[in-house]
Amino acid sequence: MSARKREGNFFGPFDISIIPSLYFPLGDIFRTISRREKENAVCDWLQYLTLFLYDYVDWQEDREFNSGLNNDLADKMIYEYIDFKKNQL
Structure with a gap:
């Protein structure tokens, strides 16, 4: 998806x-x-x-960021949203 190519940043400071x-x-x-x-x-x-919400959860839970997994989870959620919208029609 083209969204991953955009400039953006989630900043989760070490101090919670x-x-x-x-x-x-x-x-x-x-x-x-x-x-x-x-x-x-x-x-x-x-x-x-x-994607950034998944990064936020990693930060909140004090886990190491896993960009690959977070991208996959975000993609999955979007595909579920698309399927949901199709079923609404």
Whole structure:
């Protein structure tokens, strides 16, 4: 998915009392929508956000980040969302 190619960063500080932060270029969503269909762009961005949520859970649980696994889990969740939307029609 193209969402993984975007610049972005989840920052989980070593000190758990400091609030983590998530940075990503929200303005790019408009370019993505103009280049791709709206539904494809939304799925890309949902995958991107889901990936960072998995990173956040790793940080919260004090686990080592596993980018490959988190990407796979985010992809799986997006495919489940797509299947759910198809069944709604």
